[in-house]
Amino acid sequence: MIEIQNVHKSFGQLxxxxxxxxxxxxxxxxxxxGGSGSGKSTLLTCINGLEPxxxxxxxxxxxxxxxxxxxxNKLRRKIGIVFQQWNAFPHLTVLENVTLAPRKVLGMAxxxxxxxxxxxxxxxxxxxxxxxxxxxxSGGQQQRMAIARALAMxxxxxxxxxxxxxxxxxxxGEVLETLKMLAEEGMTMICVTHEMAFARDVSKRVAYxxxxxxxxxxxxxxxxxDPQHPETRKFLASVx
Amino acid sequence: MFExxxxxxxxxxxxKGAGITIVVTAISVVIGTVLGILFGxxxxxxxxxxxxxxxxxxxxxxxxPLLIQLVLANSxxxxxxxxxxxxxxxxxxxxxxxTSAYCAExxxxxxxxVPGITRRAARSLGMSWAQDMRYIVLPLATRVALPSWIGLAxxxxxxxxxxxxxxxxxxxxxxxxxxxxxxxxxxxxxICGAFYFIISFPLARFGGYLEKRSSND
Ligand SMILES: Nc1ncnc2c1ncn2[C@@H]1O[C@H](COP(=O)(O)OP(=O)(O)O)[C@@H](O)[C@H]1O
Ligand SMILES: [Mg+2]
Numbered sequence: 008m009i010e011i012q013n014v015h016k017s018f019g020q021l022x023x024x025x026x027x028x029x030x031x032x033x034x035x036x037x038x039x040x041g042g043s044g045s046g047k048s049t050l051l052t053c054i055n056g057l058e059p060x061x062x063x064x065x066x067x068x069x070x071x072x073x074x075x076x077x078x079x080n081k082l083r084r085k086i087g088i089v090f091q092q093w094n095a096f097p098h099l100t101v102l103e104n105v106t107l108a109p110r111k112v113l114g115m116a117x118x119x120x121x122x123x124x125x126x127x128x129x130x131x132x133x134x135x136x137x138x139x140x141x142x143x144x145s146g147g148q149q150q151r152m153a154i155a156r157a158l159a160m161x162x163x164x165x166x167x168x169x170x171x172x173x174x175x176x177x178x179x180g181e182v183l184e185t186l187k188m189l190a191e192e193g194m195t196m197i198c199v200t201h202e203m204a205f206a207r208d209v210s211k212r213v214a215y216x217x218x219x220x221x222x223x224x225x226x227x228x229x230x231x232x233d234p235q236h237p238e239t240r241k242f243l244a245s246v247x
Numbered sequence: 248m249f250e251x252x253x254x255x256x257x258x259x260x261x262x263k264g265a266g267i268t269i270v271v272t273a274i275s276v277v278i279g280t281v282l283g284i285l286f287g288x289x290x291x292x293x294x295x296x297x298x299x300x301x302x303x304x305x306x307x308x309x310x311x312p313l314l315i316q317l318v319l320a321n322s323x324x325x326x327x328x329x330x331x332x333x334x335x336x337x338x339x340x341x342x343x344x345x346t347s348a349y350c351a352e353x354x355x356x357x358x359x360x361v362p363g364i365t366r367r368a369a370r371s372l373g374m375s376w377a378q379d380m381r382y383i384v385l386p387l388a389t390r391v392a393l394p395s396w397i398g399l400a401x402x403x404x405x406x407x408x409x410x411x412x413x414x415x416x417x418x419x420x421x422x423x424x425x426x427x428x429x430x431x432x433x434x435x436x437x438i439c440g441a442f443y444f445i446i447s448f449p450l451a452r453f454g455g456y457l458e459k460r461s462s463n464d
Contacts, residue, residue, distance in 0.1 A: 052367075055371055057367055057370065057371065080370075080373050080374070080375050081373065083370070083371055083372065083373040084372075084373040086371075087371075088371045090364060090367070090368065092364045094362075094364045094365050094367070094368035096365065096368075096369070096382075096383055096387075097365075097387070098386050098387055098390065107372075107382060108372035108373060108374060111374065111378050111382060112372060112373040112374055112378070113373075153368070156372070157371075157372070160372060160373065
């Protein structure tokens with residue numbers, strides 16, 4: 008379970024998160040929508056401790072992420088994250104990209120890590136690219152590789168930050184299919200997305216962010232069918 | 248016909264000088280590179296303000312002519328520290344620090360060229376700072392810095408000719424000794440140049456090979 012309690016976060020003078028409260032249950036898929044600059048990416052990087060927070064609390068399975076005593080390297084093993092910008096390790100093959108963390112972080116033997124990596128890469132449809140370098144992959148393939156890389160750590164949670172927004176339109180579908188498949192398998196996910204149809208299809212709840220505030224959260228039918236907050240209505244009208 | 252007083256023994260004398268040049272260069276490049284990586288990482292990690300003293304220290308080695316550094320270091324060690332160190336040792340020490348100062352810049356540039364998002368990805372997978380450095384940042388920085396590093400190593404080899412001021416008889420000094428005795432400056436310098444070329448050629452070719460290889464993937 009991920010518990011976000013009254014989280015405030017500023018970059019210098021700019022307050023980016025203004026008291027966020029959100030609980031994500033095991034097995035739940037929550038999508039986050041909202042205009043650019045509303046703090047969506049920042050929230051995700053606070054959840055895995057890449058960014059510090061100013062006040063409030065984030066608990067992952069009861070462990071306080073920003074407590075001094077927390078071993079972040081250990082905590083991050085169970086929180087996978089995939090970013091908007093492609094972030095392959097360019098000097099490693101696809102297979103090595105995926106086996107690196109299981110081997111070095113989890114101390115797995117090479118053969119075992121490779122078996123897991125091959126399975127995950129097959130799962131995301133990259134079984135024939137094991138020995139390719141990332142520069143030979145399309146954007147969609149790179150994102151699917153990043154998903155496999157995160158999954159190889161057997162995380163309990165997956166965070167996705169607009170993983171399709173840097174892709175050419177014809178490549179968006181293959182990545183969304185992969186996310187859908189994960190959701191159907193019961194992965195606990197927080198997906199920041201601009202793909203409204205996807206949000207409607209896969210999420211249990213949809214959160215709308217506006218200027219650092221979670222203006223509204225609810226079932227997809229409610230958010231898309233009967234939005235309560237005027238800003239949500241405005242936003243949805245603008246993306247349609 | 249061309250005639251020379253150069254004997255086989257003289258050629259061996261020159262080869263010994265070349266050997267000294269190779270050894271001084273190799274030691275300085277190895278130690279200088281290790282120190283350079285350390286200094287470069289420290290500079291990035293400490294940030295511009297905290298690393299200012301280190302930056303200043305390295306800038307001195309980069310801006311004062313090597314000849315002056317050698318003479319000053321030699322006098323300082325002998326007269327102030329009252330230590331009896333061989334010229335060879337002093338030469339390697341000064342040349343190592345000189346190399347490290349340039350190498351630190353290359354390392355810093357290489358590390359800065361690694362995108363922040365790549366490092367975030369590594370840390371997000373649970374890698375520690377050291378693992379990120381070891382498996383992601385330094386390999387990527389190496390790719391960026393390697394061509395310039397080859398240039399640095401070649402430069403150090405040529406600069407090592409200056410260590411004659413601390414009584415180390417390397418290749419150029421050996422040549423000068425022969426010139427004084429045989430009075431055949433052009434011919435001897437030609438041979439000396441050939442020695443330098445033979446020493447640097449493999450390194451230059453290796454650099455070209457690496458450059459080609461890294462542009463392939
Ligand atoms: N590292 C940073 N330093 C300073 N400002 C930042 C940083 N990251 C994000 N911001 C600012 O925080 C605000 C929220 O950013 P972000 O969380 O990326 O929004 P979103 O993902 O919803 O588009 C933006 O105004 C952005 O410019
Ligand atoms: Mg964002």
